[in-house]
Amino acid sequence: MYRKLTKERKSKDQLSAEKTKLETENLLLQAKHLQFRLQPHTLNNVLASLKAVASKLNRGMDSLSDTLDYILYKGDEHYVSVESELEFINRYLDLNDLFLTEIDSVKLNDSEVDKASKFYKDQCIPHLITAYFLENAFKHGDINHPEFLEIKVLLSNAVFEMRVVNRIKTFNIRAKSGGIGQKNMKSRLDLLLPDRYDMQFSCNETEYHSMLKINLI
Amino acid sequence: MSRLKVAVLDDSKLLLKELVTNLKATDLVQVVAYSTQSEEFIEKVKSSDAEALLLDIDLAGDSMSGLDVADYLKMPVLFVSGKTPKYVHQIEEHNYNSEIPVDHLSKPASLDRLKRALPKFIQQVEQYTRQTSIRLDFANSKGNLINLDDIVYVETEQGKGGESGNKRIHFRNRPFERLIDLSFPALERAGLSKHKFIQPHKSYRVNAERILSYDSTSHKIEVKSHNGIGQISVQIPVSENYRKLVRSNIKST
Numbered sequence: 001m002y003r004k005l006t007k008e009r010k011s012k013d014q015l016s017a018e019k020t021k022l023e024t025e026n027l028l029l030q031a032k033h034l035q036f037r038l039q040p041h042t043l044n045n046v047l048a049s050l051k052a053v054a055s056k057l058n059r060g061m062d063s064l065s066d067t068l069d070y071i072l073y074k075g076d077e078h079y080v081s082v083e084s085e086l087e088f089i090n091r092y093l094d095l096n097d098l099f100l101t102e103i104d105s106v107k108l109n110d111s112e113v114d115k116a117s118k119f120y121k122d123q124c125i126p127h128l129i130t131a132y133f134l135e136n137a138f139k140h141g142d143i144n145h146p147e148f149l150e151i152k153v154l155l156s157n158a159v160f161e162m163r164v165v166n167r168i169k170t171f172n173i174r175a176k177s178g179g180i181g182q183k184n185m186k187s188r189l190d191l192l193l194p195d196r197y198d199m200q201f202s203c204n205e206t207e208y209h210s211m212l213k214i215n216l217i
Numbered sequence: 218m219s220r221l222k223v224a225v226l227d228d229s230k231l232l233l234k235e236l237v238t239n240l241k242a243t244d245l246v247q248v249v250a251y252s253t254q255s256e257e258f259i260e261k262v263k264s265s266d267a268e269a270l271l272l273d274i275d276l277a278g279d280s281m282s283g284l285d286v287a288d289y290l291k292m293p294v295l296f297v298s299g300k301t302p303k304y305v306h307q308i309e310e311h312n313y314n315s316e317i318p319v320d321h322l323s324k325p326a327s328l329d330r331l332k333r334a335l336p337k338f339i340q341q342v343e344q345y346t347r348q349t350s351i352r353l354d355f356a357n358s359k360g361n362l363i364n365l366d367d368i369v370y371v372e373t374e375q376g377k378g379g380e381s382g383n384k385r386i387h388f389r390n391r392p393f394e395r396l397i398d399l400s401f402p403a404l405e406r407a408g409l410s411k412h413k414f415i416q417p418h419k420s421y422r423v424n425a426e427r428i429l430s431y432d433s434t435s436h437k438i439e440v441k442s443h444n445g446i447g448q449i450s451v452q453i454p455v456s457e458n459y460r461k462l463v464r465s466n467i468k469s470t
Contacts, residue, residue: 041275044299045229051325052235103234103251 056098063095071128078192079123082155086110089130089151096138105148112154124216125160126192132185133164133210140208141166158216168208221339224250224267226258226286227297228276232325236271236297239328245335255281262290264461268412269342273324274298284311291405292412293317293342295334299324315406318345351408353386356395365413367391369427369442370453371404373420380420389427392445417455417463425466436460 070088074080093106100106114120137149145167154161182201189197198213223246227233230253237248250265252258255276262270270292272283284307287294294317296308301323312319318341322334350364367388374383374395384396384404396404401422405411414422417438429439437452455463 041300041303048299048324049229049231051327052231055235055239055325055327101230101234103237 060095060098063091063098066091067095074127077123078127080125080127081123082113082117082120082125082153082160083115085125085127085130086113086153088128089134089153092131092134093151096134100143100148102144102146102148105143105146107147107150109150109152112152112156114156117155117158119155119158119160119216125214126188129185129189129212129214130162132181133162133212135181136210137164137166137208140168142169160214160216162212164210166208167206168203170205220245220247221342222247222249222266222268223271224248224258224262224265224269225271226252226255226276226283227273228253228279229273232273236326239326239331240271242328243331243335245332245339255279255286258286259290262292264465266465267292268346269293269295269318269338271295271297274304275300284308287311287319290411291315291317291402293338293345294319295338296321297324297326316345316348316408317406318342345408346410346412348408348410353394353396353407354399355386356397361394363388365409365424366426368409368414368424369440370421370423370451371396371401371409371414372453387442387451389441389443389448391443393442415459415462415466417453417459419456421453423453428466431455431463433464438463 067088070084070091074084089108093108097106134151141148147167149164149166152163154163186199189199193214196215198211200209200211202209223240225233225236225240225248227236233251233253237251240246240248246269249267250258250261252261270287270290272286272294274283274296275298276282281289283296283298284304287296288311294311296304296319298304298321301308301321305321308319308321318338320334320338320341322330326334348365350362351368353361353363355361367390369387369389371384371386373380374385375381376383382398382400384399384401385393386396387393401416404422409422413425415425416422423438423440427440429441431438435452436455436457438455440451440453441448442451443449
């Protein structure tokens with residue numbers, strides 16, 4: 001009788017040990033299974049994002065290639081038409097837009113460019129004369145601001161004008177007097193268009209304003 | 218012809234920007250509103266003159282899905298989703314329950330694919346917004362074909378102890394009729410397009426073209442409807458929430 005009882009207890013102990021073992025194995029298996037249960041659609045989202053990045057990259061290369069063409073091959077002529085320079089502004093903005101997260105944070109207004117004016121197609125303004133303003137805005141502006149940059153280009157009555165307003169980070173109010181870029185541009189204007197231009201820069205706590213005006217005759 | 222005005226919703230800012238950029242590049246539509254978040258999106262759509270929606274379906278961390286947004290706004294919609302197969306039944310449901318155009322496009326919506334998909338969708342939307350008549354069951358006659366131009370406004374009927382489920386529909390050339398147990402969303406699904414009929418108050422829908430004036434001090438709009446003998450002037454209240462929208466639709470007097 002006693003022997004029978006011990007035997008039964010033994011087998012009970014054995015069974016319970018086996019049960020624990022099986023339970024542990026089961027848990028381990030579950031953990032193993034969960035380890036690889038990634039939500040496949042999250043990878044799909046990653047794929048969609050990657051494709052968006054690839055398409056941005058593609059557009060970026062196109063814009064950069066156009067911009068480089070303009071910088072390298074139009075440079076020999078010193079003067080370009082307002083049309084060409086506007087095209088350059090557009091490409092340059094497209095290129096830089098790739099690095100902005102906000103939508104429509106860069107606005108270019110060319111509604112007051114008189115396309116019928118003879119200066120629209122004539123080579124009348126210095127090549128890349130707008131570049132300094134654009135570079136400056138992207139370099140020192142608050143590029144993540146939803147209304148980061150506003151550019152207005154005007155052409156009427158033989159006057160070309162460009163006004164740029166860009167948001168700045170409030171803690172980034174630095175010397176108002178420009179650096180080497182501004183000096184270089186002024187020297188170019190003095191050489192090419194002495195006494196026919198006006199340039200102004202100002203800044204408040206949130207915005208930086210710059211303006212260039214050229215008398216075309 | 219002016220380009221179709223669309224509003225775009227995608228929970229990923231990267232993909233939203235890409236979609237907006239591509240849509241602009243097609244030169245087929247004009248993007249008038251966009252957002253990454255359903256609630257903000259609905260607000261923006263309400264205060265814009267959008268004619269159609271482009272909606273992502275799965276909105277991470279949002280209280281609504283793109284399907285919910287489409288149900289709520291009752292406007293023509295092109296679903297743009299990476300998981301269209303998963304939602305195809307719901308999209309079909311959405312399509313069959315309404316006269317409003319519904320289409321879908323799987324992500325990513327590249328420029329090339331948008332250029333191929335948009336013309337057909339635009340055509341559908343234009344047919345819908347140019348729809349000139351609507352079929353309605355009145356209290357005592359069924360299946361009446363009504364010219365949308367003749368409808369001046371629709372109001373919720375006052376029942377005992379508040380608003381009833383019935384509506385009164387007022388015309389410019391015939392006495393009003395009763396619509397039994399018909400909700401405004403059901404009317405919209407039948408073809409009372411949100412584009413033509415604006416909502417100045419939760420109990421009213423008014424044909425924007427029939428509004429004569431808006432008094433911005435008493436906040437009432439004036440229309441003329443037929444009472445069986447001739448046209449009479451009717452003042453319709455404009456609730457605070459809808460004033461901006463009403464003002465954008467008509468000139469204040």
